[in-house]
Amino acid sequence: MDLLLFAMLILTLSTCHTTALAEGAESQTMTVRTSPDELREIIKEAYIYGFPMVDSYRIQYSYFVDQDNPEYKGAWNEIHNMSRVFTPQDKAIQTPNSDTPYSFLGADLRAEPLVISVPEIKDRYYSLQFIDMYTHNFAYVGSRSTGTNAGNYLLAGPRWQGVVPEGITSVIHSETELAFILFRTQLFNNDDLMEVQEVQAQYTVQPLSHFKGEEPPVVPTVEFVQPLSVEEQKTSPEFFDVLGFLLQFAPPHPSERELLDRFAKVGIGAGKSLDFAALSPAERQAVREGMSDAWETFARYKAEVIDTGKISSADGFGSREFLGNDYLLRMSSAVLGIYGNSKEEANYPAYFTDSEGKPLDGSSNRYTLHFEADKLPPVNSFWSLTMYELPASLLTENPINRYLINSSMVPDLVKGSDGGITLYIQNDSPGTEREANWLPAPAGPFFMVLREYWPQPEALDGSWKTPDLVRTTTSLPPQ
Missing domain, CATH: 2.60.120.1600 (Jelly Rolls)
Incomplete structure (x- = not known):
């Protein structure tokens, strides 16, 4: 699909309800083509699959969309530096570190790629962790992964097929249209904070068109749906509305086509909405029980596998290839410490x-x-x-x-x-x-x-x- 056609497609999805999906999608309500027992099982599977996406969206909405949120950092496609480490007042991300002042970049790659530039950094550890909407760590830039030299890194979405210009150190591909980049810059002590701020000031991002000196393409607009709170995510059927909204920006991965077809049997998928009130009493009960089953499955997994050390944090964070589409492990990692590093970068x-x-x-x-x-x-x-x-x-x-x-x-x-x-x-x-x-x-x-x-x-x-x-x-x- 060429860029113009893709932009036209996205523009048809650009106006959304604040609690549901893209305009026109609310008519794609759930049509159950299965028994309540199978519905319950599919709901459990879809919840486990979708939880990392929905919870990650809650965080990114607070950071880059909701200007009234105390956690708000600023607009998409801009780097936002924190000049301090995290404290108990920072509540959006579970289990944050308090060692490295963070910088944040919410990347919207629908219109064109971004060019992220880093300076030469020889005297301290730094890293850029690239996280897609599924919460896979799909790339790294930094002391361990790319060394101490300055560089220009082109971050492209799944549909971009352009020509890489001169001056680009390497190309990084995201399989989702939205991505999250976490910058960590080592702080030695409180007296070192000004030096960290000087490093942070040298991190830059720009659209590829700006890097090439060309006119930028039209950026398709989108009204992001209202996320669910941590507690609402556990019981609200609107969870699947948010998931349907997010899947519009995540082209199906070949390894998941069969699974997504299974979800589609009960109306869960990109652009789909769950009309919970229209379901029969037995179907509504199946949805509630399926969500509860997902949390019970997580609780057993944590007690039997994680708490006993059979699986550690080193197993729970990484690329799609590393995790092997283990959705329960991915959910568990998101619940216990979302955005954890891959083990080569940091062990926990x-x-x-x-x-x-x-x-x-x-x-x-x-x-x-x-x-x-x-x-x-x-x-x-x-x-x-x-x-x-x-x-x-x-x-x-x-x-x-x-x-x-x-x-x-x-x-x-x-x-x-x-x-x-x-x-x-x-x-x-x-x-x-x-x-x-x-x-x-x-x-x-x-x-x-x-x-x-x-x-x-x-x-x-x-x-x-x-x-x-x-x-x-x-x-x-x-x-």
């Missing part, structure tokens, strides 16, 4: 339980984590241990405004007589002499993530083991 061992297998809770328990001398996490860049309160999976408020302990802090940590480092994870202060090693926990359930940026092989092959988190309820061990 997590602490959900203590050494005895009991859930973590700071209301009555205190914990220690001991790193032996010369056995800190093996990384080429840096590591951090970050605290998250549950059930929100967000950074937690505390009296010293410390949300993590990372490798930049090691020189200031108190070392034991063996040269090792003991971290104190608890709600109350462990005492003045140990406060340098204190990671405050909430007075309730929590989990922690050990981030390993640009991990060395032993961090990935299991030869380096994460230390046990030991519960100490009556007394603290000697330093």
Whole structure:
């Protein structure tokens, strides 16, 4: 399909209801061609498949569409830099890091590609993580992946077939028309913030036409539908309306045609709307139960597979090829830590339980984590241990405004007589002499993530083991 024809097609979809789909699509209501039992099963499958897309859209809508949202960053196709790290006030993204000031780019590739330029960066880690609408990590630019030299990277949508001009370092293809690029720039300490801002100011983006000095094509307009809140996503049948809207910008992948045909049996697909009120009572009940089944399936998977370590974060984030269309794994990763890096870029061992297998809770328990001398996490860049309160999976408020302990802090940590480092994870202060090693926990359930940026092989092959988190309820061990 040539660009002009594609633009004309998109223009027919450019005016949308605020709660449904593109104009004209509301007539494509759900026609059930199956029994309630099969409807329930298909609803479960479609929910698991679509959850990462719908939840990612919730975030990107707050960042690039809803100007009244406190999380709003700015327009699509512009880079928006944060001059600080994340705090508990940043609530859109679950389990955010608080190590690297972020820059954000919401890429709308419907009209033409974008050219993203980065400067030479030799003195600190940086990365650009390219995420499609499915939440696949489809490309990287940065210290590990492309090196320290400056470059111009052309980001193209699935239908672009133009000529690559001179001056382009490489071409990156997205299989969806909308994409999300997360920039991470390493911050060494608070005194380093101005240097990070200088690096961020050198990240640029421009339309390909501007890079070539040509007139830009007409950008097709679209009125984005209203997203669902985190809680609404769990029970509202409008979930499938949002999914239908998003699938309009995601051309079917060859590996999913049979699955999408199965969804179409109950009217779920690009441009389709679920007229829930028009369904029979048995069909409405099947939809509700199918959505509930999806969450029950996730809960069992988390308890039996993720919490037990059978699958780690290293298995849960990556390209379509890496994930192998494992939709339950993709949903689980989105629920627990959406936009996680691929394991080559960052590994995320997590602490959900203590050494005895009991859930973590700071209301009555205190914990220690001991790193032996010369056995800190093996990384080429840096590591951090970050605290998250549950059930929100967000950074937690505390009296010293410390949300993590990372490798930049090691020189200031108190070392034991063996040269090792003991971290104190608890709600109350462990005492003045140990406060340098204190990671405050909430007075309730929590989990922690050990981030390993640009991990060395032993961090990935299991030869380096994460230390046990030991519960100490009556007394603290000697330093």
